[in-house]
Amino acid sequence: MSFGQNIQFLRKMHKGMTQEELAEKMGVSRQTVSKWELDATYPEMDKVVELCKLFSCSMDKLVREDISMINEAYSNIRVKEVESFSFIL
Template identity: 40%
Template sequence: MAIGDYLRQARLTKGMSQTTVAAALYVTRQTVSRWEQDQTLPNIYVLQDLSKLYGCSLEALIGKTQPMQPMKRHINWLALFGLIWFNLIVVLAVAGTAIGLLMGLWVTVVTFIASPFLAIGANVLFGQTSAWWQLLAALFLGALGGSLVRPAWRITTYTWQAWQHYVRYNRRTIYTY
């Protein structure tokens, strides 16, 4: 028996209609009907609520099913072809822009941090005299660069995490079970 049959049987045993179940779970009657017809499956939290509503265990609600068999992965070739072209055209442009902006951000931060050392080094090593306001500006830029390290790191981390999520999504799109 399919899970939908077990759900229908538990509902009828309790003497409830699809409408009363839907009202108790704050879903539509059509949603309950789709569960019972195996068109969709309720998530685990809804199954827990259904087992409380019907007064039965979760195992009884979903029925004794066969032992889990390993699912075979199949490649969806059309999705793979579409992702390759989409990634080549759009994602490479966006990724290239993001990498360029991140590199520009880090070059700016490092240059700002290095500016006081360069100004003082030019005075000491090469005997170049600088006006007081140039040294003050270099110190200001160094402090500004130091304050930009944490936001730059957060932006870089966020961008890396977004990239990882995108790659994970692509892998899930290509493979079907």
């Protein structure tokens, strides 16, 4: 899988995010995201770092590997803190 296919895969796994939504989060145009996904252009390094943070993946996996085939499951699961509570056994 190419870099662009990895971005497309992760975007769709991230609550079905659209190109427009990703573009808004990254501060670029929808056309720019489309070009990334088509491997027509590549983002600047700071944007790659932002993509890794957004999708919770390493730069190496995003750029060099087939993310859809990695043993790690990518999903919409995120860690959230909740108020403490008590229970009785």
